[in-house]
Amino acid sequence: MFPLNNNDSALLKSTQYQNDSSQNQFSIPFQYQSQNLVKQNDYKEQLPINIADIDHPDNIITLLEKTFQNGQIYIDLGQNTLISLNPFEQTNYLSDTLIQSYKKDFLNKSATQQNYQPQPHIYKLAELAKQACWSKNNSYNTCSILTQGISGSGKTVASKAILDYIAADSKSGLYISSTLNKVEIEQRIISSDIIFEAFGNAKTQKNSNSSRFGKVVSIQFEKNGKISSGKIMTTLFERTRLTQNRYIDRNYHIFYYLFTAYHKIQDLKSFAQQSQEDLKYDIVKLVEEISKLDLDSEFMLLGTQNQILISQDDQNNIEEEQRQSNEDFLNFTKLLLAFDDLDFSLEEIVNIFRCIAGLIHLKEDNYVKAEEFLMIPNLQQTINSNIEMSRLSKKLQSESIVNGIIMDFYYKLFSWIQNKINSNLSQDYDVNKKHILNVFDSFGFEIFENEYGIQQNQFEQLMLNYINEKLQNFYYFSIAENAQKKFQSENLSLLKVDFQKNDKVISVIEDVIFTSIKDCIKLQRSTQNLKDIIKKQTQEKNLQDILIDETQLKKKQEKLTQSQITHKFLQNIICIRHTGGEVYYQLDGFIQNNKYTISQDIQNINKMSSNSIIKSFTQQSQTQTVSDITQKDINEIIQMFKKSETWFIKCFQTNYLQMPQNFDKIAMKTQLSQSGIEQCFQLLYQTYLLSIPNEEFFNTYQIIFPNTKNIEEWQNALNQQIQDQNNIQFLYFGSNNVLIKEQFKRDLDCRREQMIQNQQNLPYLEIQLRQQYDEQIEIILADNEKKIQELNKKIEIKEKEAKYQQQRADYLEALQKKMIKIFEKTQGYYSQQMEELQKIKQECDNNIQALNQTQDEQSNLKSQENGKILIFGQIQDKNQQ
Numbered sequence: 001m002f003p004l005n006n007n008d009s010a011l012l013k014s015t016q017y018q019n020d021s022s023q024n025q026f027s028i029p030f031q032y033q034s035q036n037l038v039k040q041n042d043y044k045e046q047l048p049i050n051i052a053d054i055d056h057p058d059n060i061i062t063l064l065e066k067t068f069q070n071g072q073i074y075i076d077l078g079q080n081t082l083i084s085l086n087p088f089e090q091t092n093y094l095s096d097t098l099i100q101s102y103k104k105d106f107l108n109k110s111a112t113q114q115n116y117q118p119q120p121h122i123y124k125l126a127e128l129a130k131q132a133c134w135s136k137n138n139s140y141n142t143c144s145i146l147t148q149g150i151s152g153s154g155k156t157v158a159s160k161a162i163l164d165y166i167a168a169d170s171k172s173g174l175y176i177s178s179t180l181n182k183v184e185i186e187q188r189i190i191s192s193d194i195i196f197e198a199f200g201n202a203k204t205q206k207n208s209n210s211s212r213f214g215k216v217v218s219i220q221f222e223k224n225g226k227i228s229s230g231k232i233m234t235t236l237f238e239r240t241r242l243t244q245n246r247y248i249d250r251n252y253h254i255f256y257y258l259f260t261a262y263h264k265i266q267d268l269k270s271f272a273q274q275s276q277e278d279l280k281y282d283i284v285k286l287v288e289e290i291s292k293l294d295l296d297s298e299f300m301l302l303g304t305q306n307q308i309l310i311s312q313d314d315q316n317n318i319e320e321e322q323r324q325s326n327e328d329f330l331n332f333t334k335l336l337l338a339f340d341d342l343d344f345s346l347e348e349i350v351n352i353f354r355c356i357a358g359l360i361h362l363k364e365d366n367y368v369k370a371e372e373f374l375m376i377p378n379l380q381q382t383i384n385s386n387i388e389m390s391r392l393s394k395k396l397q398s399e400s401i402v403n404g405i406i407m408d409f410y411y412k413l414f415s416w417i418q419n420k421i422n423s424n425l426s427q428d429y430d431v432n433k434k435h436i437l438n439v440f441d442s443f444g445f446e447i448f449e450n451e452y453g454i455q456q457n458q459f460e461q462l463m464l465n466y467i468n469e470k471l472q473n474f475y476y477f478s479i480a481e482n483a484q485k486k487f488q489s490e491n492l493s494l495l496k497v498d499f500q501k502n503d504k505v506i507s508v509i510e511d512v513i514f515t516s517i518k519d520c521i522k523l524q525r526s527t528q529n530l531k532d533i534i535k536k537q538t539q540e541k542n543l544q545d546i547l548i549d550e551t552q553l554k555k556k557q558e559k560l561t562q563s564q565i566t567h568k569f570l571q572n573i574i575c576i577r578h579t580g581g582e583v584y585y586q587l588d589g590f591i592q593n594n595k596y597t598i599s600q601d602i603q604n605i606n607k608m609s610s611n612s613i614i615k616s617f618t619q620q621s622q623t624q625t626v627s628d629i630t631q632k633d634i635n636e637i638i639q640m641f642k643k644s645e646t647w648f649i650k651c652f653q654t655n656y657l658q659m660p661q662n663f664d665k666i667a668m669k670t671q672l673s674q675s676g677i678e679q680c681f682q683l684l685y686q687t688y689l690l691s692i693p694n695e696e697f698f699n700t701y702q703i704i705f706p707n708t709k710n711i712e713e714w715q716n717a718l719n720q721q722i723q724d725q726n727n728i729q730f731l732y733f734g735s736n737n738v739l740i741k742e743q744f745k746r747d748l749d750c751r752r753e754q755m756i757q758n759q760q761n762l763p764y765l766e767i768q769l770r771q772q773y774d775e776q777i778e779i780i781l782a783d784n785e786k787k788i789q790e791l792n793k794k795i796e797i798k799e800k801e802a803k804y805q806q807q808r809a810d811y812l813e814a815l816q817k818k819m820i821k822i823f824e825k826t827q828g829y830y831s832q833q834m835e836e837l838q839k840i841k842q843e844c845d846n847n848i849q850a851l852n853q854t855q856d857e858q859s860n861l862k863s864q865e866n867g868k869i870l871i872f873g874q875i876q877d878k879n880q881q
C-alpha cells in the first residue's frame, strides 16, 4: 500500500493544470480548467450538480432554483444533509409504487454496484438511515432524522414519507405477521400519527395542517429488520392556541371534527353501521354518546374561522364551508378507526370526547353542560371561590381561570393520549437493544408579523426560535464532527474552517432571558422590570452584541412609531440577533406564559371528576416553568441525537403564497439564512466528496498517467501538472479511499475517455507495430495450441496405460484375495494330510534307514563277499596258477 498522507501536502489544491503538449503526449486539458467552478457573477445556464461546485454561498439559491425548474425537489448537500423543496402540488415524488420500486432498485443495484449512488431522495435517506442502524461504523446502532424548516415548508410530509418508507416492508409482505389478531406495528404507528394530528395540529395562516408541537417518533427494529416497537416523545405543545385565536387561525382539529360529526350524525351512524364488524369497540354506542354532546350553537373555542363558515352566505364561503366540513368529517372517521388500531376502549373514547365537549361548553360559560361533560360537580362554585378582591373585574378573573383550566386540561388530555399510545406501541421497546431510528418532526424559525407587516412576536415565538437555535447548534456540531471523522478515518487532516456558530444567542436566551423571567417570578416583579433585568444581565455576561442595544432599537422604533398602530407594541420590546435574522419580542405576557397561571386549587378540581381520564391528570409543579420543561426536553433530544448517526432534512417553502411552480428567490434566501446552511457553507462545500477505494481509483485512472505503477506515483504525476497551488481542494488521497469532488471526478472520467480514444488513434507506424505484434502473438498462440494438443495426446495415452495398469492391479488384487480365501478354507485339510504325510515320511525314513542299514550290512556283506571272492579269486588264481 502507498504511504499515508496525513498533512496538507496530501491535499491537491488547484483550479488549473498545465496544458503543455510538448511535455505530455496526451495533452488534453482537464475540463476543470475551463469550467470547473461556477463563479459568483458568471453563473448562467450551467447547472451545478451539487454544493461542491459552488464557490460562494450566494449561488446556493441558483442551485436550488435550477434544480426546482428541472422538476426536482431534493438536493443533496453532503454531510447527511438533504434539502427538500415544497412544490405545493401533487407530484409523483412520494407514492407507494415509488417506495416499492425504489427499495427493489436500491437493493439490487447496491448489491451489484459498489458505489451505487441513487439520485437524492427522501427514500434514499430513509434507506441509508435504516441500514446505518446495523452499520459497524455506527457504534450506537441508532440513527436519527431531523426535519427542519419554517411552518408549511414540508417537515410533516417529509417525516411521514420516512415512516411510510420504513413501514412499507410489512406492506410489501416482506415479513409475515406473527400476531394474527393484532394490528401490525407499522399500521399502529401510522394510526398514532392520525391521532396526534387530530389533537395537536391546527389550521394556521401558513399551513392547513400545522403541527403545534415537536414530535420524535422512535422506531425499534428486530434483528431481521422488521419493526418491533415504537415510542413517541413530544415537546413544546402550544397551549396558548386554545384560548387566543389569531385572525384566520383555527383551534386544534379535534374541536371541528367533533362539531362536524355531531352535525352529521346521520352520516356518522351509517359509517358506524358499515364499520361495526371491523372494530373492537362498539362504535354504534359511541355515536349514540356523540349525539348527546349538545354541540348545537356557535362556539368561541372554535374561533373566528368557524363563525365565518357558519354565518357567511357568500357562495365561495359556502363552498369552502362544505369542503372543510367534508374534510373534517372524513378525518374524524379516520380518527375513529385509528383509535381502534391502538386499542382505545369505548369508555376511553367517550371520556375523551366528553372532555372536549366539556371544554367547549366551559368557554361559553355554560357551566351546566361543562359540569355534565367534564363530570365535575360544583365547577362554577369552585371557580367563583377562586376569584379574589383585586383590581381586575370578576368577569376578567373568571375568564382567566377558565382559560387556565382549558389550557391545563387539554394539554393533560394530550399527554394522556400520548401515554396511552406509547403503552400500546412500546411494549417491547428497549433502548439497550439498539437498532433504533428516531424521526423528529421539529420546528422552524418563526417571525410572526401582523396584518401591517409589523413583527409581533411573543413568548411562544421565543420558545420556537430557542429550540430552533439549539437544533441549529447541534447541526453545526454534527456536520463538523462527521467531516472530522471522515477525514480521520482516512488519516487525513481537515483544513480548518471557521463558521459562524450560535452559542452566544443560546446563552442570551438560556442564561439571560430565562433566568431573568425566573427572577421576576421569584421576586414577583412585573414585565416592566423584566426588560431592565435582561439588559443588566446581558451586560454582565458580555453578550451585548446579540441583544440590539437601546440606541439602535430607538432609531428603529422611531421609524416604526411614525405609524400609530405600532406605537403601543414597541413600548416593551427586546430584539435578538438570531441565526435567521433580527427578531423583536413583545415582553408583555412573557412572565405569565412561562408559568402555570392556574392556582393549585383549580388544578385540583380534576380530582372531583368522575371521568376517569380527567381524574387521572397529575398536577403540574407550580415552580416548574415552560422554559424549564422545554430546555430539559430539547437537551434530552439532542443528547439522544448525539448518541446516534444523524441525518438532516432542511425543508423550504418555495414561496409564501403556497403556489405551485413558483420559486420566490427572496423567500428562499431568507429561509436559507435561517436554515444554518449559509453559516456552514464552507464546511459543506469543502467536504462534499465522493469516496472511491484506492485500488479502484488507480485501476480506473492509471491510464491518465500510463507510466505510473502505483497510486503514489499517480499522485506525484498529477501534482507536477498543477500550476497553481491555490486554496481549492478537490482531491484527497486517504489511506483507504480517494476522496474526490464529483465535478473533478467527471473531469477525470472525461480525460480517461479521451486517453482511450487517443490510443485508438495511434499513428500509422504504431498501428503497424501493433499489427506485427498482434501477428507474432497469434503465431505464438497457434504454436502453443499445437504443443498443447500433442501434450494432450500423450497424456491420453499415458492415461490409457495407467488405466490398464490399474485394471491389472485390481485383477491381481482380486485374485490374491481369492487365494487367501481358498487358503483359509483349505488350511485344516492340508495340515491333516501333512501329518499323515509326516507319518508316511517317518515310516519311509525308518524304512530307508532300515534299508540303508540293510544295504550297509549288505555292502559289508558284499565286501566281505568280495573279499571272499577276491580271496576266492586269488585262491582260484592261485589255484589256476
Ligand SMILES: Nc1ncnc2c1ncn2[C@@H]1O[C@H](COP(=O)(O)OP(=O)(O)OP(=O)(O)O)[C@@H](O)[C@H]1O
Binding pocket: 085, 086, 087, 088, 089, 090, 091, 093, 094, 149, 150, 151, 152, 153, 154, 155, 156, 157, 158, 207, 208, 209, 210, 211, 212, 443, 444, 651
Ligand atoms: N413533498 C411535497 N409534495 C407536495 N406537497 C407538499 C410536500 N411537502 C409539503 N407539501 C404541502 O405543504 C403543506 C405543508 O406541509 P407540512 O404540513 O409538512 O409543513 P410543516 O413544515 O410540517 O409545517 P408545520 O411546521 O406548520 O407543521 C402540506 O400539507 C402539503 O400540501
